[in-house]
Amino acid sequence: MVRVIRATQQEIDSAVQALRDGELVAFPTETVYGLGANAADPAAVRRIFEAKGRPESHPVIVHLDSPRYLHRWVNDVPSAAQQLAERFWPGPLTLIMPKGANVHEIVTGGQDTIAIRVPSHPMAQQLLTAFGGGIAAPSANRYGRLSPTRPEHVRDELGDSVKVVLDGGECQIGIESTIVSCIGEVPRLLRPGAVTLTQLKTVLPDLTDAAASDAPRVPGDQRVHYAPLSPLAIVASDEIDSRAEALSAGGHRIAVLAQRLPMHTYRFVTWINAGRRPDAYAHDLYANLRTLDTAGCAQILVQDVPADERWAAIRDRLARAAAGSVDPASISGEYRILP
Ligand code: TXA
Ligand code: MG
Numbered sequence: 001m002v003r004v005i006r007a008t009q010q011e012i013d014s015a016v017q018a019l020r021d022g023e024l025v026a027f028p029t030e031t032v033y034g035l036g037a038n039a040a041d042p043a044a045v046r047r048i049f050e051a052k053g054r055p056e057s058h059p060v061i062v063h064l065d066s067p068r069y070l071h072r073w074v075n076d077v078p079s080a081a082q083q084l085a086e087r088f089w090p091g092p093l094t095l096i097m098p099k100g101a102n103v104h105e106i107v108t109g110g111q112d113t114i115a116i117r118v119p120s121h122p123m124a125q126q127l128l129t130a131f132g133g134g135i136a137a138p139s140a141n142r143y144g145r146l147s148p149t150r151p152e153h154v155r156d157e158l159g160d161s162v163k164v165v166l167d168g169g170e171c172q173i174g175i176e177s178t179i180v181s182c183i184g185e186v187p188r189l190l191r192p193g194a195v196t197l198t199q200l201k202t203v204l205p206d207l208t209d210a211a212a213s214d215a216p217r218v219p220g221d222q223r224v225h226y227a228p229l230s231p232l233a234i235v236a237s238d239e240i241d242s243r244a245e246a247l248s249a250g251g252h253r254i255a256v257l258a259q260r261l262p263m264h265t266y267r268f269v270t271w272i273n274a275g276r277r278p279d280a281y282a283h284d285l286y287a288n289l290r291t292l293d294t295a296g297c298a299q300i301l302v303q304d305v306p307a308d309e310r311w312a313a314i315r316d317r318l319a320r321a322a323a324g325s326v327d328p329a330s331i332s333g334e335y336r337i338l339p
Pocket of ligand 1: 029031032033034035058059060061094096108111113114115117137138139140175176177178179
């Protein structure tokens with residue numbers, strides 16, 4: 001594993017200059033790489049949407065180095081947000097709050113709320129502190145593609161539209177932040193991530209799991225988000241070998257993402273053993289899916305992951321990937337195991 005923790009002063013200076021010039025800067029966070037622009041510069045934020053090919057109605061997260069500038073972006077920090085921030089920031093948690101009066105609508109997708117995150121990655125912290133303001137940043141991928149967890153993913157996908165890519169090696173967590181809405185009476189979990197429901201409930205026992213329901217929670221949160229190039233299906237653990245074997249015997253090239261080694265060697269099967277530890281599995285998930293997706297296979301089979309909470313965020317991302325690869329009319333939005 002490659003972990004580069006800090007950038008040189010020269011790298012930070014050129015990234016800050018690019019942000020001030022209205023250019024885009026990709027930077028590592030502990031979750032995934034972000035595609036950043038000066039959040040106070042609407043023209044710069046608009047470039048993010050152009051570079052990603054993302055509709056402008058989808059709001060972006062504003063990143064801060066600490067809660068000290070919250071008042072610039074948020075109108076009346078809800079007490080639930082205050083408590084979660086004290087416990088989990090800096091870290092992989094994004095909070096939805098009422099937006100401040102001066103926040104431009106390109107940042108919020110025209111909504112009256114704003115998403116804020118204080119990342120813990122030292123390089124993100126260096127950049128945010130040197131810049132001294134908010135950096136609007138979605139994940140640094142083309143719209144509808146996998147989030148990048150390595151700098152080469154960003155360069156491959158976004159190329160010249162990004163002025164500076166800060167190289168922090170591999171992201172430690174590997175999947176996007178937990179999102180909690182602190183709007184309304186009861187705080188709601190909107191997107192599962194490394195901060196778990198149980199951890200959130202230790203601070204706010206009433207918090208509800210809106211991520212468990214099927215309704216779209218926010219713009220840009222449609223179930224079909226990542227659409228793999230090869231169809232992806234989730235397969236029960238005890239059937240993964242037989243499925244792979246049967247398909248490869250039929251002459252198909254098959255990719256498998258499993259939590260163990262195969263029982264036998266199969267001729268046309270690319271098999272990745274991602275292991276049984278949820279943190280290691282999450283760390284490699286997007287890089288593994290990228291590898292399998294570009295292996296030119298007729299089908300990607302993913303071994304069903306355990307139902308316990310430590311796998312909740314992984315299940316969520318796999319369900320989205322599976323949903324992206326079937327006929328949209330038949331999508332239930334559920335984590336479904338292939339019948
Ligand atoms: O880990 C992460 O969260 C990464 C890193 C770069 O911080 N960022 C990330 O951004 O995943 P993005 O844009 O790919 O996902 C942000 C999600 C989107 O689904 C968006 O709709 C939601 O946050 N969001 C942003 N602003 C919102 C708001 N005001 N209300 C509800 N949801 C919001
Ligand atoms: Mg994204």
